[in-house]
Amino acid sequence: MNSKKQIRFRLNGEDTEIAFAPHKTLLEVLREDLNLTGTKHGCELGECGTCAVLVDGRSILSCLMLGLEAEGREVKTIEGMALGAELHPLQQTFADLGAAQCGYCSPGFLLVAEELLQKTPNPSRAEIQEALSGNLCRCTGYIKIYEAVELAAARMRGETYELPKESIYGLE
Amino acid sequence: MKNPKSNSLNLIGKPFRKVDARAKCVGQTKFADDIVLPRMLFCKLLRSHLPHALIKRIDASKALALPGVFAVVTGKDLPIPYGILPVSQDEHALCIDKVRFVGDPVAAVAAIDEDTAFDAMNLIEVEYEPLNTISTIEEAVLIDEPRIHEYGDSGNVHKKVSLEFGNVEDGFAEADLVREDVFFYEGNTHLPMEQHAAVAHFDADQKLTLWSSTQTPHYVHRALAKVLEMPASHIRVIATPNGGGFGGKSDPFNHEVAVCKLAMITGRPVKITLTREEVFYCHRGRHPVLMKVKTGVKNDGAITAMHFQSFLDGGAYGSYGVASTFYTGALQTVTYDVPRYKFQGLRAFTNKPPCGPKRGHGTPQPRYALEVHLDKIAEQLRMDPVDIRRRHLVAPNSVTANYLRVGSMGLGECLDKVVAGSDWKNRFSGWDFANRKLPYGKGIGIACSSYICGAGLPIYWNNMPQSGVQLRLDRQGGVCVMCGSTDIGQGSDSILAYIVAEILGIDPFDIRVVTADTDLTPVDLGSYSSRVTLMTGNAAIQAAERARELLVMAVAEKLGVPIENLSLAERRVFDVENPEVGVSFAEAVVLAESKFGTIGTVGSYTPPRSPGKYKGSGVGPSPAYSYSAAVAEVDVNPDTGIVVVERVWIAHDIGRSINPLLVMGQVEGSVYMALGEILMEEMTYRTNRNVVHKFPSLLEYKSPTTMEMCDVKTYLIEDPDPNGPYGAKEVGQGPLLPVPPAVANAVYNAVGVRIDEVPITPEKILRALKDKARGREARYGPDTVPAVSWPDPLRVLTPAEGGDGTEMPRVAVHS
Numbered sequence: 001m002n003s004k005k006q007i008r009f010r011l012n013g014e015d016t017e018i019a020f021a022p023h024k025t026l027l028e029v030l031r032e033d034l035n036l037t038g039t040k041h042g043c044e045l046g047e048c049g050t051c052a053v054l055v056d057g058r059s060i061l062s063c064l065m066l067g068l069e070a071e072g073r074e075v076k077t078i079e080g081m082a083l084g085a086e087l088h089p090l091q092q093t094f095a096d097l098g099a100a101q102c103g104y105c106s107p108g109f110l111l112v113a114e115e116l117l118q119k120t121p122n123p124s125r126a127e128i129q130e131a132l133s134g135n136l137c138r139c140t141g142y143i144k145i146y147e148a149v150e151l152a153a154a155r156m157r158g159e160t161y162e163l164p165k166e167s168i169y170g171l172e
Numbered sequence: 173m174k175n176p177k178s179n180s181l182n183l184i185g186k187p188f189r190k191v192d193a194r195a196k197c198v199g200q201t202k203f204a205d206d207i208v209l210p211r212m213l214f215c216k217l218l219r220s221h222l223p224h225a226l227i228k229r230i231d232a233s234k235a236l237a238l239p240g241v242f243a244v245v246t247g248k249d250l251p252i253p254y255g256i257l258p259v260s261q262d263e264h265a266l267c268i269d270k271v272r273f274v275g276d277p278v279a280a281v282a283a284i285d286e287d288t289a290f291d292a293m294n295l296i297e298v299e300y301e302p303l304n305t306i307s308t309i310e311e312a313v314l315i316d317e318p319r320i321h322e323y324g325d326s327g328n329v330h331k332k333v334s335l336e337f338g339n340v341e342d343g344f345a346e347a348d349l350v351r352e353d354v355f356f357y358e359g360n361t362h363l364p365m366e367q368h369a370a371v372a373h374f375d376a377d378q379k380l381t382l383w384s385s386t387q388t389p390h391y392v393h394r395a396l397a398k399v400l401e402m403p404a405s406h407i408r409v410i411a412t413p414n415g416g417g418f419g420g421k422s423d424p425f426n427h428e429v430a431v432c433k434l435a436m437i438t439g440r441p442v443k444i445t446l447t448r449e450e451v452f453y454c455h456r457g458r459h460p461v462l463m464k465v466k467t468g469v470k471n472d473g474a475i476t477a478m479h480f481q482s483f484l485d486g487g488a489y490g491s492y493g494v495a496s497t498f499y500t501g502a503l504q505t506v507t508y509d510v511p512r513y514k515f516q517g518l519r520a521f522t523n524k525p526p527c528g529p530k531r532g533h534g535t536p537q538p539r540y541a542l543e544v545h546l547d548k549i550a551e552q553l554r555m556d557p558v559d560i561r562r563r564h565l566v567a568p569n570s571v572t573a574n575y576l577r578v579g580s581m582g583l584g585e586c587l588d589k590v591v592a593g594s595d596w597k598n599r600f601s602g603w604d605f606a607n608r609k610l611p612y613g614k615g616i617g618i619a620c621s622s623y624i625c626g627a628g629l630p631i632y633w634n635n636m637p638q639s640g641v642q643l644r645l646d647r648q649g650g651v652c653v654m655c656g657s658t659d660i661g662q663g664s665d666s667i668l669a670y671i672v673a674e675i676l677g678i679d680p681f682d683i684r685v686v687t688a689d690t691d692l693t694p695v696d697l698g699s700y701s702s703r704v705t706l707m708t709g710n711a712a713i714q715a716a717e718r719a720r721e722l723l724v725m726a727v728a729e730k731l732g733v734p735i736e737n738l739s740l741a742e743r744r745v746f747d748v749e750n751p752e753v754g755v756s757f758a759e760a761v762v763l764a765e766s767k768f769g770t771i772g773t774v775g776s777y778t779p780p781r782s783p784g785k786y787k788g789s790g791v792g793p794s795p796a797y798s799y800s801a802a803v804a805e806v807d808v809n810p811d812t813g814i815v816v817v818e819r820v821w822i823a824h825d826i827g828r829s830i831n832p833l834l835v836m837g838q839v840e841g842s843v844y845m846a847l848g849e850i851l852m853e854e855m856t857y858r859t860n861r862n863v864v865h866k867f868p869s870l871l872e873y874k875s876p877t878t879m880e881m882c883d884v885k886t887y888l889i890e891d892p893d894p895n896g897p898y899g900a901k902e903v904g905q906g907p908l909l910p911v912p913p914a915v916a917n918a919v920y921n922a923v924g925v926r927i928d929e930v931p932i933t934p935e936k937i938l939r940a941l942k943d944k945a946r947g948r949e950a951r952y953g954p955d956t957v958p959a960v961s962w963p964d965p966l967r968v969l970t971p972a973e974g975g976d977g978t979e980m981p982r983v984a985v986h987s
Contacts, residue, residue: 037206038199040415042365043448047870050365078199087194095193098837102661103196104366104415110197129878136870138365138416139661141844142878144837168187169832170839170888171593 007071011036012080020067026060027051029067030077038078038107042136049135052108053077059112078107081114089152090114097163099148101139109135113149121157123149182741183674184898187833190666191685192413192659204369204385204412209441212371213242215431216289216444218279218296219453220271223307223523223863224320225300227270230279235292240284242438244296247278250433254395256388256423256528258632260330260490262321265399265429271300272320272488273523274864275453280430282442305523307863309462309483312520313958320488320521330486330519331494333501335788336965337573338512338973340468343477347468349552353545354464356954357537357912357930359485360853361457362530363875366415368454369445370428372435380436381408384428387417387658388698391631393690395424396432411688414699417660418845419529422700423456423491452868456528457855459496459519460485461537464957465545473553473560477512480504482538483957484519484527491528493519495631495791499534502792504542505572506622507583507799508564511972513573516962523863525855529700531845532905535623536912540850540930543619543913547920551603557618557917558596562587573970575784575977579796580901582825582891583620586801589823589887590618594803605924613808615922620801621909625827625893625902626703628782628793637776639707640694641715643672645723645771649743649758651676651683653715656696657708658688662904663834664704668712670830671897675716676723677740678757694774702902705830706795707777709897714775722771726763727755780895786968786979795895798902799825802843802910806918810941813934817847817915823887827901832888838903839886846911847882848875852931928953 004019011034020033027044030036030053039062042050046064053062054076081088090110093099100106109132116123116131123131128149129142137145147167154161166172195201232244247268255261267278279296283289303318306328316327324330344350370384380402386392389411397404414421431442446454462483468476482500486493501515532539550560566572568581591597599616601609610616630638642654653672659665665685673680686692696708720740727745728735731753739748746754755763764771782793802822808815820843829835852874858864867873892899912930920926925940929952936952944950964982969975 031206035208036199037202037208040203040366041205042367043870045448045869045871047448048365078197082198087198091194091197095197096189098190098193098663098833100190100193100196101663101837101841102364102366102414102416103192103201104203104364104661106196107199129881133878136365136875136877138363138418138845138875139841140837141840141842141884142881143840143884146878166886168836169829170836170886171589 005068007068009070009072010074012076022068024067025063026065026067026070027062030062036077036079040104040107049112050105050108052111052135054111054115057115057118059115076111078110081110088114089155090149093148093152097144097148097151099140099144105135105137109137109145117153117156122153181674183670183680184830185832188670188680188831190663190834191669191680192665201413203366203415204371204383205445207371207383209371209373212441212443213282213284213438214286214289215434215442216281216293217277217427217430218293220276220278221274222271222300222302223274224303224305225271226303227267227278227298228301229299231297232279234295234297235281238288238292238295240288241281241292243282243434245280245430245433245437250399250429252399252401254399254424255490256391256492256631257490257494259494262323262490265426273525275450275525276488277426280434282434282438305861305863307522307524307857307859309485309520310958312522313960320523324521328521330490330521331497332963333497333515333517333788334962334965335968336514337968338970340477340479340512340514343512344468347476348471349549350466350468351549351552352464352466353548353928354954354957355541355544355928357461357540359458359460359527359855360849361452361455361855362418362420363873364416364418364420367446367448367451368421368425368427370431371441371443372431373441374435374439379406379408380432381410382428382432383410383412385414385421386411387414387421387660387700389658389688389690390656390695390697392424392428396429399429400432408691411658414658414660417699418531419533419700420456422529422698425454448870449868452865453525455487455525455855456491458530459527459534461500462954462957463538463541465541467545467549469549469553471553472563473550473555474564475508475510478504478510479514480538481516481957484517485522486519487522487524487526489526491526493527496529496534498788498791500538502574503535503622504538505574506566506576506578506797507620508561509566510573511970514965518960524857532623532908533701536849536909539621539909540913540916543910544916544928547917554603556600556602558587558591561620571783571971574792575782575789575971576792577783579895580827580891580893581799582889583799583801585889585891586799586823586825587620589889590801590803590821593821593885593887594805596803613810613922615806615808615918615920616803617914617917617921618803619910619913619917621906622797622799623902623906623909624701624794625706625796625798625896626779626794627701628779629790630697637778638703639696639711639777641668641708641711641775642694643715643719643773645719645761647762647765649761651678652686653683653712654686654693655708656688656693657704658699660699662838664699664708667705667709667830671709671712672716675713675720676757677745678743702905705900705902706896709830709900710777711775713897715773718773718775719771722764722768723760726767727760730763783977785977787966796827796893796901798906800907800910802914804911804914804918806915806922808919808922808937810923813937815851815919815932815937817851817882819883819885820911821885822907823889824903824907825889825891825901826903827893827896828890828899829888830898830900835888835903836886839907840884842905842907843884843911844876844881846908847880850912850915850930850932854931924950926951926953
């Protein structure tokens with residue numbers, strides 16, 4: 001057995017100390033040592049984007065980062081995305097528009113989308129596609145995800161934005 | 173139509189969020205791998221690295237000696253076979269005498285953690301004696317020995333089917349044109365983002381609980397009782413929310429049995445989570461199918477007869493394969509009128525991961541073949557491909573030649589919508605390639621399809637309902653709906669809540685939904701064959717109407733208002749003539765409980781009987797059929813062969829949307845999955861004797877990202893079906909079906925080459941373009957099918973010929 005190593009870092013806005021076997025990935029540390037199972041895995045090889053979390057505000061694949069590398073850094077997982085009891089606008093729109101079908105890829109998409117909106121508050125559809133191109137979703141065909149990002153972005157900009165009727169009911 | 177008594181609908185048809193949507197967006201949903209129990213051990217399966225071999229010896233002593241290892245089980249510990257279909261109980265949790273594909277499990281380890289289990293797995297010694305392999309349909313048909321299984325119709329042929337409805341030769345004789353084409357549809361896999369996972373716990377009272385990412389907890393429950401030789405009443409199967417299913421979690425799996433056995437041996441909870449590579453080996457995905465279709469038509473495109481042959485590469489086990497085989501021949505008749513129809517199907521065993529049901533189960537392959545074939549016929553007849561379809565649609569409320577009863581049929585309207593939306597008339601060149609309306613390289617193609625809304629018959633023969641719902645109302649006004657159905661992301665939990673809330677006049681988010689737990693919920697057969705909304709919906713309506721009945725009887729008595737005057741809405745029960753006269757919903761429950769005792773009701777659903785009574789008529793009948801039409805617009809680069817699907821117009825006959833937002837999501841997701849199948853996804857294996865999967869990873873098994881996904885223009889056609897809840901039909905699978913052939917037809921329209929093999933890769937397009945430039949046939953695809961001696965077809969007179977749905981007696985032929 002490997003002897004454990006301890007690190008200190010900021011996790012979802014809280015100072016955190018945790019000891020774990022040094023070969024563990026950040027994904028494993030989050031899920032197994034910190035019981036934050038909101039972060040999912042689809043391949044554990046850096047191929048699908050499912051395990052994305054934010055490290056110092058940038059999206060990274062937690063399956064490709066060693067837990068030890070989180071020392072002193074700021075990590076945000078899906079559990080830290082809501083503002084207290086209030087859902088993040090992206091979480092609201094993902095839920096309301098059916099952008100989460102099975103929901104397994106949703107945490108990764110949500111965090112990558114949050115990063116996008118931090119940098120680009122008014123992204124074009126093409127910019128959304130580009131930003132989310134490293135995340136695979138097998139359920140939605142991505143369209144409801146784009147619409148959820150667009151609606152959340154508009155709300156975060158303080159604009160009123162009506163989702164086109166055909167997005168909900170289809171074309172006439 | 174099964175409508176509740178209220179005249180107008182308050183909730184049905186409204187775009188609510190799903191009842192579990194928020195939990196999924198905050199990371200609270202507990203998938204199987206998120207479950208952690210005290211003292212839990214971890215399991216790994218040792219899988220065969222050989223595709224076909226006898227097991228001579230297994231020695232686990234070194235693994236057992238490793239510190240932290242608690243148990244190792246092998247095939248002899250689990251000798252009882254199982255399988256999803258009663259006719260193919262050909263799987264063992266762990267192989268006993270031989271392995272049949274690379275990835276077939278031979279031993280299972282339980283250890284203190286995953287790393288130790290992995291190390292222990294590698295210490296298990298297995299001595300194999302390799303056998304020759306069977307790797308293709310052609311080999312399976314030609315080579316009888318060694319047999320992969322000791323059962324089946326012959327050698328390595330698992331199943332042969334031969335059915336004839338009317339006399340097709342008479343039909344071909346009447347035709348103005350008879351055309352024959354050969355197609356191949358490569359296999360592909362579900363690729364759910366969640367890898368299968370399961371946790372088993374055997375408690376001190378000898379009760380076993382399994383949490384598993386399964387679409388079919390009821391069938392897993394049955395399989396466990398059989399294999400573990402335990403009373404089913406001592407086993408509880410809980411399907412955790414599935415992180416994507418698409419049919420890939422519909423079989424009872426080796427790993428589910430293995431963790432149960434290990435939990436029973438060790439007395440500790442045991443978890444397994446498959447790696448992505450292992451998910452590729454579990455497979456049960458789309459069968460590769462080689463197809464030959466021969467159709468006779470009149471000059472106006474009316475079909476006089478069709479003969480369809482399909483050859484399925486089944487992989488190493490039966491799985492749903494017998495049903496899949498029938499499905500490749502069942503639904504050809506429900507879109508266009510086919511007065512005489514012959515189907516011959518063959519499923520082969522090969523040393524590859526087993527195939528099974530994937531979204532559209534057995535029907536995307538023949539639908540692709542049929543719709544491209546029809547496009548070729550239209551060109552020969554110089555007909556617009558829209559007209560050849562539109563003019564010969566199956567009539568609503570009719571019975572097809574193979575005895576499928578069609579109810580509502582909205583395909584005509586679907587076609588009209590996509591034709592208008594895509595501006596088809598101004599963009600399709602009428603087969604005149606010299607006077608193109610679109611520039612060379614741009615193309616447009618059309619196709620139609622239909623799919624079942626649940627299977628008419630259950631997988632194992634019985635007279636019980638296919639779906640049950642139980643409602644419990646408590647005196648505080650709480651409503652709990654319980655049903656065995658499994659939410660795989662499609663929103664089946666939410667459908668239960670919307671329907672019960674509609675009838676009881678409460679908010680869907682007031683309702684507690686408890687599903688997919690064999691201890692707590694009445695049986696529903698599972699999330700497959702697009703059955704859930706129709707069947708659980710009807711069962712929920714019955715349960716809720718029975719509860720409503722009790723409430724209004726008690727309230728009517730209390731208020732002195734006639735029962736028929738009472739309405740339930742906005743969490744109240746009130747007099748429609750005097751809306752202020754009424755009680756709150758919770759008070760109504762108190763009144764009912766005071767009068768009748770504890771309030772609980774049940775509802776169940778059994779599909780109507782099928783008019784088909786011949787042997788083999790069990791696959792294809794459905795309470796209703798959904799219909800879809802699609803137009804695809806493509807850009808084909810003739811220099812690179814790269815196809816970009818720019819837009820798909822799709823119209824889907826949903827019957828009625830219970831929740832249009834969820835319907836749209838299923839349509840868009842189906843288009844997406846179809847794009848993957850037609851353009852890039854393939855389960856392919858090295859063709860040497862090792863039969864190793866070429867790329868069991870998410871990186872190299874190509875699937876569409878946001879950059880490949882096309883624009884989708886969706887139309888929902890609402891033509892309520894009398895058998896659907898509020899008229900609803902399915903949407904989870906049907907909209908996938910027209911897209912692959914629409915794209916293939918558009919590719920032909922763009923560059924004038926026929927790609928008769930799925931997926932349509934750049935290499936195939938370039939090859940066909942090169943052949944075309946050399947004056948050869950502008951086509952890529954198979955030319956022939958294997959020569960097979962088919963059994964005499966089972967002959968059935970069609971309804972038009974006065975048949976009664978039974979087969980004709982076989983007549984001995986004397987020469």
